[in-house]
Amino acid sequence: MRSVFCIAITLMFSLASPARGETPLAKAFADAWQRQPAAAALTERQRAVAARLGAASALTAAAPSFELGARSDRFNRNRGALESDLGLVLPLWLPGERSGARAVAEAEDVALAGRAESLRLQLAQLVRDAWWGWQAQQNEVALAVDRLGAAKRLRDDVARRFAAGDLSRADLNQADGVLSQVRAQQAETEAAEALARYRLESLTGAPAAVADGQPEALPAQIGEVHPLLREWQGRADLARRNAELARVQSRSNPELAVATRSDRAASGERADQTWALSLRIPFGDGPRHDARVATANAEAIEATVELERLRERLEREAEASRRQVAAARQQLAATEERARLARENRGYYEKSFRLGETDLPARLRIEAEAFEAERALGRARIALGQGISQLRQSLGLLPE
Numbered sequence: 001m002r003s004v005f006c007i008a009i010t011l012m013f014s015l016a017s018p019a020r021g022e023t024p025l026a027k028a029f030a031d032a033w034q035r036q037p038a039a040a041a042l043t044e045r046q047r048a049v050a051a052r053l054g055a056a057s058a059l060t061a062a063a064p065s066f067e068l069g070a071r072s073d074r075f076n077r078n079r080g081a082l083e084s085d086l087g088l089v090l091p092l093w094l095p096g097e098r099s100g101a102r103a104v105a106e107a108e109d110v111a112l113a114g115r116a117e118s119l120r121l122q123l124a125q126l127v128r129d130a131w132w133g134w135q136a137q138q139n140e141v142a143l144a145v146d147r148l149g150a151a152k153r154l155r156d157d158v159a160r161r162f163a164a165g166d167l168s169r170a171d172l173n174q175a176d177g178v179l180s181q182v183r184a185q186q187a188e189t190e191a192a193e194a195l196a197r198y199r200l201e202s203l204t205g206a207p208a209a210v211a212d213g214q215p216e217a218l219p220a221q222i223g224e225v226h227p228l229l230r231e232w233q234g235r236a237d238l239a240r241r242n243a244e245l246a247r248v249q250s251r252s253n254p255e256l257a258v259a260t261r262s263d264r265a266a267s268g269e270r271a272d273q274t275w276a277l278s279l280r281i282p283f284g285d286g287p288r289h290d291a292r293v294a295t296a297n298a299e300a301i302e303a304t305v306e307l308e309r310l311r312e313r314l315e316r317e318a319e320a321s322r323r324q325v326a327a328a329r330q331q332l333a334a335t336e337e338r339a340r341l342a343r344e345n346r347g348y349y350e351k352s353f354r355l356g357e358t359d360l361p362a363r364l365r366i367e368a369e370a371f372e373a374e375r376a377l378g379r380a381r382i383a384l385g386q387g388i389s390q391l392r393q394s395l396g397l398l399p400e
Contacts, residue, residue: 022400023214025389029127029399031204038119049109056101061253062091082271087259094253100245107241111234117227123203124398130200132386134208137193139378144186147371151175151182154367157354171360178364215385216392216400218325226396232310236303243296250289252282314394321391328384335373335380342373 022030033039067087158175161167197208225233257278264271285292349366352358389399 023216025128025131025214025216025399028131028200028204028206028208029124031206032123032127033120035203035205036119036123038116042116045112046109049105049112052108053102053105056098056105060091061093061097064091065089067257067259082262082264084262085259086261087257087276090256090258091253092256094248094251096248097245097253100241100248104238104241104245107234107238111231111238114227114231114234118231120398121227121393121396125393127200127203128386128389128393128399130196130203132382132389134193134196134200135385136379136382137189137196139382140189140375141186141193143371143375143378144182144189146374148179148182148186150367150371151179153350154363155179157350158360161356166356167360174360174364215388218388219392219395219397226314228310228314228396229307232303232307236300236307239296239300239303243293243300246289246292246296249292251284254282255280314396318391318394321387321394325384325387325391328380328387332377332380332384335377339373339377342370346370 065088067085067089069085071083072081155172155175155178158167158172162169162172200208257276257280259276259278261274261276262271263274346366346369349358349363353360353363392399
């Protein structure tokens with residue numbers, strides 16, 4: 001049980017001491033985030049939001065357009081008549097549209113930041129699950145190695161007593177059968193550990209070389225907004241801004257046109273030049289505008305209600321995680337006492353079996369009890385570390 005005992009000491013020390021520097025779990029999360037498509041596209045999305053904010057701050061509602069036209073009698077009378085038009089069309093903002101578009105762009109910026117934080121937290125859940133799943137399998141492998149060593153010692157003890165005539169061939173066969181069974185279980189646990197390691201490495205893209213079972217630090221206090229709440233707050237605010245903008249955009253943008261015309265009646269005559277200033281005001285969109293406003297209002301209402309339901313779920317999830325951590329601590333204390341007693345009994349029965357004072361069935365029973373006690377202890381330590389990670393996850397904290 002030496003390797004399991006070392007793991008237990010390491011876990012006990014890490015639970016009692018604060019983590020220093022970047023933990024393996026935090027590094028695994030950082031590696032996984034760098035591989036995410038959302039992380040690779042985040043810069044371009046930020047550029048798009050910045051461009052929309054710049055467009056909302058422009059002087060015109062859309063890009064100005066240039067108009068050029070000409071008329072001639074070349075293909076009929078051919079007297080040299082020529083008329084040319086040159087104009088500039090400026091789309092104008094509707095009243096309140098410019099400030100509304102700027103508010104929408106700013107809300108998009110906030111919503112994008114909240115979305116990025118939410119994606120990071122969702123990835124943290126995947127990494128935490130894969131990490132602690134691997135830790136659990138690492139613990140099973142260590143237990144299998146120790147059990148194999150114990151089975152070999154038991155078989156050697158039985159062989160010596162069989163040679164001395166104290167035990168029968170059936171007892172030796174039973175000890176050999178236990179050793180074969182333990183070897184098969186070790187192969188099974190190693191295969192499960194390899195699968196758990198693959199799941200973690202598929203997220204991080206790096207070899208999972210360190211697995212010390214170090215848990216995360218318990219949060220002292222939470223003062224920031226949960227990333228999921230921040231995301232939905234951004235969505236709700238963006239939906240409200242879009243609804244306000246939709247109410248303002250009741251018609252197409254008016255257009256201001258400045259044009260000049262050069263007119264020559266015939267060849268050789270002097271051309272006359274005139275200037276024109278015109279304003280184009282579209283009619284209201286009517287039902288189409290009402291449909292856009294109703295759709296934007298529905299999205300704003302849906303996002304607001306979803307935000308409230310999410311806040312309630314997060315509060316309940318955090319409280320449940322706190323209770324699970326408290327229960328895991330109690331379970332750990334109980335399994336530590338059970339493992340201590342099982343180790344003591346195991347030592348007593350090993351000695352008495354060598355002296356011929358204990359039969360083989362009793363020795364096998366004590367070995368099985370000691371193994372189950374050590375397995376329960378390892379699982380309780382993993383459960384406490386995983387519970388702390390889940391508590392941090394419910395509070396919106398990333399791995400550290």
